[in-house]
Amino acid sequence: MSQQRHGSTPGNTGAVPAFPDLPEATIARLPEYLRALHNLAESGSETVSSEGLAAAAGVNSAKLRKDLSHLGSYGTRGVGYDVALLVDQIEYILGLDQRRAVALVGVGNLGHALAGYDGFASRGFRIVALFDSDAEQVGKPLGDLTVRHIDELGMAVVEEGITIGVIATPAGAAQAVADDLVAAGVTSILNFAPCVLSVPAGVDVRKVDLAIELQILSFHEHRKASLTAIPGGRSAQPGNQEAVGS
């Protein structure tokens, strides 16, 4: 699923604390642990058990312990994990100690919402530039920023040190935007357009397709409907932590 070989950096045994070779599934959960830890820190907890943190993050404790064990031993047997220490450690691993500069392309419906989303700023990112190809939009102010024409992207990436691009354009424009981002030197892309992007090796793409999420839920609705048509089911005990899919 990842595009670059995942082996520990070859010819680098020991000296520099070799970049941990984390399973992809673990990486995807670290942000959730981080959020839970921040909540715990705010509520005054200094330590937390694997059981407690797991509950706060919505996973089981064995999985959490296995995940954290990949980062090294930051827990104390008989006690638990030091919240502040673990926060630092996960933020370091995720590269959040440097507040990354993000470019957002496409200031339509969704782009507007993303540009104004507090969660980015509060969780390690700065949206530093907005782009659109529509002359109508260019020059308009949006929050602290002004929408720029996509031709300025290359310049902005260098000037602002942008490493992540967010695509919030219609599907038809997304591949061209991705090409522009890559040409400008961006190596990570978050794509909200409902289409497959083709990018060179070394560029990471993650996709969020809102309709797909609903379609997956629709499947489960369909399945539940076809099951409840048959007697026997329906033993719901409230208060459980339940989730489906990823």
Place this chain on the structure above:
Amino acid sequence: MSQQRHGSTPGNTGAVPAFPDLPEATIARLPEYLRALHNLAESGSETVSSEGLAAAAGVNSAKLRKDLSHLGSYGTRGVGYDVALLVDQIEYILGLDQRRAVALVGVGNLGHALAGYDGFASRGFRIVALFDSDAEQVGKPLGDLTVRHIDELGMAVVEEGITIGVIATPAGAAQAVADDLVAAGVTSILNFAPCVLSVPAGVDVRKVDLAIELQILSFHEHRKASLTAIPGGRSAQPGNQEAVGS
């Protein structure tokens, strides 16, 4: 990962075309195949090979064939798959033949964007009601709809036949909204709030956390930076289909 047992409906061998017991990973890809098939249909293709469809959906052909084989044999050896037939089949499986009614709770920044997102309407869903707890927002028109107070949720769910709820509130309000949705009879929830929801068994929750997606990309940026610090890497051959994570 799913909350209900996945076995084929017990005591139902044969008679009704037993609801297929699809792997969760396959289900998550069906919407992507469907989108690709719609594109192919629009461009006039009547059949497509596993190779062709796989490329359009951004997966490899072996995986695609395995996935489709779970639905039954809808391909023709030596030829490929009938596009229209496969569209119908996948739409049936996903329960998209009935345009599902969706309630959206929280019409802030993100809620506005979701309410206006074309992709929902064009891909099988109708947003039929908008809710907020903020008296300021209640009564305001938004698209074809008027924002209603969340107290009316129970009524609306019954009247409109809502089965899916979308939560676009701040994290602090999300659990209460989820409880309201469940109490009203909603059995599938798409949660955009950055928090873990606790719901009874039988209710499906999917979560989309925009900051988490960026944090995962940030990890890969961090890793790439630490790798390129060491000589040897960097063999990017453009034109590949590349993606990271799920």
Place this chain on the structure above:
DNA sequence: TGCTGTGAAAGGCTTCACAGCG
């Protein structure tokens, strides 16, 4: 011959269960 459908192999992830440390 070309392409699907599928056993079998390989790999990755989760869960279990407990050794071992504080």
Place this chain on the structure above:
DNA sequence: CGCTGTGAAGCCTTTCACAGCA
């Protein structure tokens, strides 16, 4: 004694490679 860290087992997913049908 409690809780972490971890080998081992089991399960799920992906990939391979080819039998078999059109």
